[in-house]
Amino acid sequence: MTTLEFANVSFSYLPKPFIHRMSFSVAEGELVGLMGSNGAGKSTILKLAAGLLSPREGNVMVGKKAIRSYRGKERARHLAYLPQILDLQAPFRVGELVRMGAYPQEGSQALSVEEALQVVGLQGKEKKQLAELSGGERRRAYIAMTLVQGAKVLLLDEPLASLDIKYQFDLYKLLKDIVREKGVTVVMSLHDMGMGALLDRLLLVKEGELIAQGDPAGVLTDELVRDAFDLNESLSVYMTANRFVSRALAVAAPQCQS
Secondary structure: OEEEEEEEEEEEEOOEEEEEEEEEEEEOOOEEEEEOOOOOOHHHHHHHHHOOOOOOEEEEEEOOEEHHHOOHHHHHHHEEEEOOOOOOOOOOEHHHHHHHHHOOOOOOOOOOHHHHHHHOOOOOOOOOEHHHOOHHHHHHHHHHHHHHHOOOEEEEEOOOOOOOHHHHHHHHHHHHHHHHHHOOEEEEEOOOHHHHOOOOEEEEEEOOEEEEEEOHHHHOOHHHHHHHHOOOHHHHHHHHHHHHHHHHHHHHHHHHHO
């Protein structure tokens, strides 16, 4: 079942058109990556999906309704959005932050704070200050907040940014588990092609245009990547190295999921 759909969406940063008649859909329980160079449109697409920006033409659909038809708490019950820059030094305890996710719920919530912390591997840290956690743990705390929120679509802008390889793998495994066990749909922007190779599907964008979509093997080809990132023949060694990294990560992935 489709949970998120862009239907001929156009958007402008006036006076210049940016996104033109973009169409794609994301199914329930998919882990989908948005890839492209800086300024390609990844963050804009996520903000349109979250309803933070309004399309000039077309519709962004969540469930079977246009996102603009949802208001306040109702929208928050359907989707959650985490920007790239989080207030990682917010003066809250972990439990206080996670409990804020219950705000959209009326009477009952998808998960308790304790259950959400268990899912993200932060059990026993409810009373710790956010500042006491590592960068990866803080991102997990914010994801726990979205689980309490109960949204079925999770939109993440560069969640792997500034994380070392261990925390990248940990966060990937967490998102994969959430998708598989909770039926949550995750759409995330990222730059790392090796990690992108592990996702269910990729959307490749360039200058506000969707130039490819599909399984990672079909999207991360030399030709498409060179086009998306304006690479040239002199950087073919980089592409060879990236294929090696992607294969290594694909071998390691089952161990992360065990």
